[in-house]
Structure formats: structure tokens, C-alpha cells
Amino acid sequence: MGGQTPAEDDIDRQLRELTEGRAGAARFREPSAAERAEAAKERAKAAKQARKQAKARAREARRMVRRAPRPRAALVTSWTVAIAILGVTVWLGYQHVRHGGSTVAGSAVGAINSQPAPSGAVSAPAPTGPGADPFTGTPADDWADGAAGITVPTANPVGPFTAAQVAGAYATTRKLLIAQTLDPTTLRGGPPTAFEDLLNPAERKVFISGLTKSGLDKDGVPANTRAYLTSFAPGTTSLIGSVIKVHGTMHARVGTDQGQQVLYVDVNYRMVYPVEPPHNPANWMRIVTMDYGHVEFWDWANPAHGAPLEPVTYFLISPSGGKCGMADGYLHPDFPGSPPDGLQPRGKLVDPYSMQVPNINTVCVPAIGT
Numbered sequence: 001m002g003g004q005t006p007a008e009d010d011i012d013r014q015l016r017e018l019t020e021g022r023a024g025a026a027r028f029r030e031p032s033a034a035e036r037a038e039a040a041k042e043r044a045k046a047a048k049q050a051r052k053q054a055k056a057r058a059r060e061a062r063r064m065v066r067r068a069p070r071p072r073a074a075l076v077t078s079w080t081v082a083i084a085i086l087g088v089t090v091w092l093g094y095q096h097v098r099h100g101g102s103t104v105a106g107s108a109v110g111a112i113n114s115q116p117a118p119s120g121a122v123s124a125p126a127p128t129g130p131g132a133d134p135f136t137g138t139p140a141d142d143w144a145d146g147a148a149g150i151t152v153p154t155a156n157p158v159g160p161f162t163a164a165q166v167a168g169a170y171a172t173t174r175k176l177l178i179a180q181t182l183d184p185t186t187l188r189g190g191p192p193t194a195f196e197d198l199l200n201p202a203e204r205k206v207f208i209s210g211l212t213k214s215g216l217d218k219d220g221v222p223a224n225t226r227a228y229l230t231s232f233a234p235g236t237t238s239l240i241g242s243v244i245k246v247h248g249t250m251h252a253r254v255g256t257d258q259g260q261q262v263l264y265v266d267v268n269y270r271m272v273y274p275v276e277p278p279h280n281p282a283n284w285m286r287i288v289t290m291d292y293g294h295v296e297f298w299d300w301a302n303p304a305h306g307a308p309l310e311p312v313t314y315f316l317i318s319p320s321g322g323k324c325g326m327a328d329g330y331l332h333p334d335f336p337g338s339p340p341d342g343l344q345p346r347g348k349l350v351d352p353y354s355m356q357v358p359n360i361n362t363v364c365v366p367a368i369g370t
Helices: 011-022 033-066 078-082 087-096 105-112 163-181 201-210
Strands: 243-255 262-275 284-299 310-320
Touching: 087 243, 163 243, 163 262, 163 284, 201 310, 243 284
Parallel strands: none
Antiparallel strands: 243 262, 262 284, 284 310
């Protein structure tokens, strides 16, 4: 218009440079088919290596748990040894220790007077189970009931991990603890699917394959992975009432695994189970489990893709009140009056109600308060 040539704008200049071959290298370039195939091969290789490392990590977690010591109930205390010449008193002392000092003299009397009474003698009352509260006289009496005792702290950022990631790790850890120690099916010795479903794929495979194993490993602990749960042998144990007492804490921190920063959630809990042999309430007792260790969280399979963090469990469960040397992975309470097993506890006496993480290095140690 008006006979004037319009000024060259930026688009015109770039087009002219392209046609004259002076535009330089392209900022973006579509990869060729061969390059895409090579990249896919590298991604598959990295994923395979990541899965291999995850399986190795899962096996190491299982080995760590397998080495967990197994406290059991003490048969006698020093004061009962001092008066061991009196057989009746020894039995009363045994009952006192096994039930943490609660009132169970009736059970002992019933056992002692199981023989026919002389003519004209007054028969002792029939043995009975615990009173209305089987936790009376123990620290657990004031603890929370069941899952209410597994509380989740306020989630704050921890190192490179966001508050949302920490909150997710807390929630998963809580679910793992509930499935591991409170799930009704698992407690009765049924399929532990509630726990399996929460594991990462590599650890789940290791756990499920271990459920068919038998015998003891070199540390004297069951090779069966059911030993990583609180699971009573089917048909051997009945829970008394519907309450399991729970107390403990969890907290998040930054840890390191193979030079990589990972999110740790440390746990330290105590669970108390009042139990009895089926149809035999006189021989009731308490099982106290010390549940401690940690859960590692990281994107194990695809660490470069920002996927949700997955857990690897390093829980240790040490039950007090169970028989030593059992090889099937189940927890077998050492009920009063049951025949002694071959393996006896040894080492320093442990208080299973204490929240201090025990420093014990033997498979089966004596404990009080069950």
C-alpha cells in the first residue's frame, strides 16, 4: 500500500534463514525409529535391573526379620527358685509369673486338687478363666484397644520427601501393622492376604513363596515366612474377648539404601493378646509381642519416573509367651500346664511391656508378665 515495501518481521526472517540454510541446528528433533527402539531397550534393561535389586532387597529384609529373637515366658523367677523345695509353692509361683501377678490362684488350686479328694473333704472350686478384664495388673490395662493404638503422626516434609509422601508412608505403615498383627483371619492362622496385598511385587513374591517352607534356618528361627506375622496355629488358641491392647509410636526420617536417599518410617509397638486353649479357660495367659523395626519407602521399580513410593518391610516381631523351637512359622502359646518343650529360654530376663527396644541376641529368651 502506498508503494512502500513492508518491513521484514521476525517470522519472515526465520523463514528466509531456513530457506537459505542459515537457521542452525533445530531446537527439537523427532527421534528416528531406530533411536526409539534403542531407548525402549535401555528402559527395559533398567527396569529389569531395578526389579532384580528390589527382589534382593526383599530377601535381605526377610533375612533380617528371620534373625529376630523370640522371647518367651519365664518358667520361674528367683523367688520361686529359693522355695523350690515346696512343690505346691513352685506351682503357685509359676502361675503368678505366667500371668503377670494377676489373680489366678483358683487355676493353680484346681490343678493341684485334680486328684480325688479324701472322703468328707470340701472340693475346691472349679477352675475358671480370667475376670472381666484380662489386662488388670499389667501396663497394658490403660493402653488403647486394637487399631486405635496405631496412631499416625502429623506429616511434615522430611529431607527431599514432601509432606504428602510422608503422609502416604505413614498410612501404608499403619495398614501394614494392622494386617500383620490384628487381622482376624491371619490371627486364626488363615491366609495372610491382608498383609500380602500391601507388599511391593518383589517382596510379595518372596513372602508368598516362603509360606510353603518348613524347618528352622541356621539361626534356629522358622524358615516359613508366616513367622513374620502374629498368627496362631489353627485350632490351638482362642482369643479371650474381642480386645487386643496396643501401644507404640512411629516416626519418619531420611535413610540411605545403596547410596540413595530413602524414606524410613521407624516403628516400635507392643501388642497384648489374652488367649486360652480351646475349651480350657483355666489355662489362659497373655501373649505380648514386641513389634519394632522400620519400613523403607522408595520408587524401587522406576526411581527416575516419580511413581508412588513403595514399601520394603523390616519389621521384627518378638513374641513373649510362645514355645521355643517351633518350626511351622505359627505362634504356639506356652500355656500353663502344657508339657515342656525341648528348647528352653536362655539369656537375660526381658520385660515385654517395656517400650525400650530390646538388646537380645539369642533366639529364645525368658520374659515376665505373660
